[in-house]
Amino acid sequence: MARPEDARQYGRATRNRAVDVRRSRGSTMGDDHVLDDLAARALDSLEAPEQARVDGHLRGCDACAARLAEYRAVVGALPLALDPLGPPPGTWATIQSGLAPRPDVR
Ligand SMILES: [Zn+2]
DSSP, X not given: OOOHHHHHHHHHHHHHHHHHHHHHBTXXXXXXXXXXXXXXXXXXXXXXXXXXXXXXXXXXXXXXXXHHHHHHHHHHHGGGXXXXXXXXXXXXXXXXXXXXXXXXXX
């Protein structure tokens, strides 16, 4: 049978463990990090609630913030790796015909 002193000791140990998890944030890559969402965050493709959750984590986690900065650097360089590509033939003619005044409208 647990004595009241044992319960108090257990509660103290549980609280201390919770403090240790908070201290480890930013220094280790544990399950509470947002690694799976960082690529989507770098592309600004998260839904608002997810983005708020990820941004909240990033404010307190240097490790994830640093990883996001790396992802953003890659995203910024991606267009430079592509050959310039113009629009398909006829695109501008199609746009101009859509802009021309229609003879049946005054
Ligand atoms: Zn993190």
